[in-house]
Amino acid sequence: MFSSLPRHYKIGIVSVLIILVFSFSAFYILQTITENNIKDSLLKQQIDKQLVESKSVSQNIGADLTLVMTVLDGLTNSVNFQEGHLYGAQTEGLMKEKYGIIQDIVDKVFVLNQNDVVTQGLSKSGTEYVGADFSQREWVTYVKNDLKPVFSKGFERQGLYTVYIAMPIINRTNSQYIGQIAASIPTEKFFARYGNVHDINSQFLVAFDKTGTILAVGADRSLVGKNFFGNVVQNFIHHNKILNNLTETxxxxxxxxxxxDYGKTERINTGQPIVVGGQPTYFLQIVTPTQVIFSKIQETLFIERLKSGSLLAGVFASIILLVVFLLRWSSTMEKEVIKRTAELNESNSSLDVMARKLTNANVSLYEANDQLKKHEKLQQEFIDMAAHELRTPIQPILGLADVLHDRISDKYERGLLEVIVRNARRLQRFSSEILDVTKIEGSLLKLSKKQIDLNKKIENVISDIENGAADTEINGKKNKIVFQRRESITVYADKDRIYQVISNLISNALKYTDNGTVTINAYLNHSANNHNNExxxxxxxxxxxxxxxxxxKLFSKFTTTSVTGTGLGLYISKGIIEAHGGRIxxxxxxxxxGATFSFSLPAT
Known part of the structure; x- marks a missing residue:
């Protein structure tokens, strides 16, 4: 049948087939190039973003370790320790006061005498280590011989990998060595404050000491305590040269x-030293599987491929039908073929015009999107830098103010010092709020969930506010807080973040109430099948x-009618509650x- 067709028909059919093959090939190649460019762009953006993030996290860790050093230094220079009183009720009271400042960072704080025996020790559960002989500990010997602060290497004790920060107690008058004071830090729990150290399939942290020993790692918990360059870790990473060079640097x-990629999917790794006192003390890596980045765009790419493929298939099918029609009616429909060919040419011209418009629109959209990303990156870098620049000097100010508080007896001077502390804490709270907003907007808010008693958590917040332990400003108002347990309520949540939300809402209520009552209620909202209780x-x-x-716009950023508030508290509370699957x-x-603020959490 094909051989009986006129020559110009044959040429037309062959030309159409060539055009179809070329169009399909060009579409596939361009689609592949575009997707690869998008992925390369995403990788570059992630590296830039992760470099900023790893620097910010390492600086936050360094600031917390500096705070611990400041508190320990304040204890060594206190009157009690300078006079050699390394135990007793007064010493225990002083240690409890200082331990309260850093109890969220360290596990235990204890004092060693000249014979390396523990004379006083504290932890969240009470007295610890009293009477224990630490003379065989390497870090104890370093402190005693060098009379300098020491950040120890890690070692495992009772299933926990721990490092110690120790500082000598030296008499300022005669330079005599009196003993030393130390704080223990469980490494996995400590670094979990700043990111994921348990899940290899999402972004996680790796921390090292100066010898390359792993202190915490999200890849595999069994690697904690192993040297990175030892056989166990090297076998795990298949002796990957890139990762080895990165870690050595x-x-x-x-x-x-x-x-x-060492066989467990491709990863992006950014490393930063953790600097304390101007010296690298520990080392941090943030690792992100690239599949986490690409998973966000796979659905969009699939839909776009489906749309383009459908369009191409439609055009292909239309042309095939046209060719079949021409072959079947070629003997009697030559004029109609000419007419149809003209229509087809016109249609192709329209498609070309449409394609050019679409290409121009895509270019404009890409340029606008690129400018938006650059602006967002600059804004994010500025916020992170501003938060860090606020946070970095605050920790030493608070620590040194605490030391001065023990040395100043004049009531007026103490009042001035309290003004400094109050405003420094306000700046500290503001910088923490900025960092929380950054985490919420960047989907980086990490939750450490476990079963908690909601009623007990509310009572803890009330107790802290009434005793002045919570970071709130009531300004001397005589308000009454009312809360009575109605029923036992257990939720699966991050205890620190829920404390933050409850404290914020109660503090707001107290701030806007003059000599009134703040009433708190907690109850279960039972569903019909008892499977989705709130x-x-x-x-x-x-x-x-x-x-x-x-x-x-109450739960939007910077919404406030207060002259002292930042307008971020309710926005952060909303982000925390929604991250738990609740509402506010x-x-x-x-x-x-008055007013009523409410939030819900899934109940267990």
């Missing part, structure tokens, strides 16, 4: 980054209520007095 105190917490006050101008809302009370 980091242990020399030089920030580094690389992309590699825990509901409400905080009601008798204050002035919510301004009608802000109620619609607010409304003015029906009687026209």
């Amino acid at each position: 980091l242990l020399r105190g030089i920030p580094s980054h690389a992309i590699y 825990a509901i917490v409400t905080i009601s006050d008798t204050g002035r209520g919510i301004d009608s101008q802000v109620i619609s 809302w607010a409304e003015n009370n029906s009687n026209g007095i």
